[in-house]
Amino acid sequence: MAIELYIFDCDGVIINSAEDIASAVNVSLKKFGYWQIPLYKVVEFVGDGTEKLLLRALDFSTKGKFNAESAYGKESFSKILAFYLEYYYSHAVEKTCLYAGIKELLKILKEKGKKVCLLTNKPEKIAEVILKKLEVFEYFDLITGPDTLDENGMKIPKKPEPDGLLYTLRKINSRFGTCFTEKNAVIFGDSAQDILAGKAFGCKTIACRGGLGNKELLLAENPDFCFSVASEVEKFIDVLSKDDGVSEMEKYAMKNEVPVLQDAGSDFIAEYIKNHEIKNILEIGTAIGTSSIRFAKIRDDIHVTTIEIDEKRYAQAVKNVEAEGLKERITLIFGDALTARIQGKFDLIFIDAAKAQYINFFNRYSPLLSENGVIISDNLSFHGMVEDLSLTHNYSTIKLVKKIRKYIDFLKNNEEFETEFFKLGDGIGVSRRKKCTNSEISVCFC
Secondary structure (H helix, E strand, O other): OOOOEEEEOOEOOOEEOHHHHHHHHHHHHHHOOOOOOOHHHHHHHOOOOHHHHHHHHHHHHOOOOOOOOOHHHHHHHHHHHHHHHHHHHHOOOOOOEEOOOHHHHHHHHHHOOOEEEEEOOOOHHHHHHHHHHOOOHHHOOEEEOOOOEOOOOOEOOOOOOOHHHHHHHHHHHHHHOOOOOHHHEEEEEOOHHHHHHHHHHOOEEEEEOOOOOOHHHHHHOOOOEEEOOHHHHHHHHHHHOOOOOOOHHHHHHHHOOOOOOOHHHHHHHHHHHHHOOOOEEEEEOOOOOHHHHHHHOOOOOOEEEEEEOOHHHHHHHHHHHHHOOOOOOEEEEEOOOOOOOOOOOEEEEEEOOOHHHHHHHHHHHHHHEEEEEEEEEOOOOOOOOOOOHHHOOOHHHHHHHHHHHHHHHHHHOOOOEEEEEEOOOOOEEEEEEOOOOHHHOOOOOO
């Protein structure tokens, strides 16, 4: 069934809050005379709500000597908890930031008419403050936390209990007049608790491996799909929206974090192939063969040559191509596109590999372009970060985005090619050789 309801955990999925949480924990410990603890330890304690976070911190700080069950311990903990909540409420967004691509993902989900909810073990009031300061609050249809009261005035049990998911589903259906079931929902989480809650509820589960939670425990719960960060699902929104479900090839891509061409971009290229009698295609970046297979199926006279550097993805692409009966019309090459020996002329060259090498790919393969051929480049928006670099604070991502911007400038200033840019999928560029003007004929040998 189509996924219409997207439910996100907060810490480790929407926001990277590790430093602000650790700071609040250590300020609280110091205030009450306890030893402060390292950042990495605080991160290990996140995921089960504020009370457990502080109890684990106190246990580590006192080497197991804090007795939370004694009268003194209960009174002390009550004061520490109250102080922590007040302090964190006022200092929740000093270093906290959105994960790369999250704002653009939320925007796209809303544009596509999806319902977007937050289900967090963080107090609802604090979550709301953070989302407002980071300017994404408007994208959420519902926020549910451990202090949220259900229809009977009772607090909702924290994850891994499925109660929060059940409550979210009821509220969304009531508020918008929808009839969604658990089969229309997906939960994003960076901890085992999120996946366990999703499985108990009966919805699809997506693990975010780049979050704050323990990765081994997270993956041990066998989530349906895996990504480094939640925003990577942007490429699969249209796939998840299909009523007839997800194909085995698509499941493999989402399970193993294989990049695929977004439907809007794929549709655009497919139409171009149909309308321009494209017969020979060179693809830089096979992944698992999704695009190659689609392009080859357009007409029986199309041949695709495609190259992939990742051995595991190449092996899967070989299986997929053989399963589709296309091994005679799709030539798969395992190797580095910067050193591979490829001969022939191509009507279309599709660049969808390492973004940092786009200029090198373009220069290396443009001589193989047929007279009226085109070079199509994908991922020129990169989750909207190329247009708005403030969408990420990750140093490596910023470097990559700057390289994509450099490639776009290279295309705009190229003396031999002219490029048209399209806001489709994750951003596409179509480059064609420039035509000679009458005044250039005497010196131009096109």
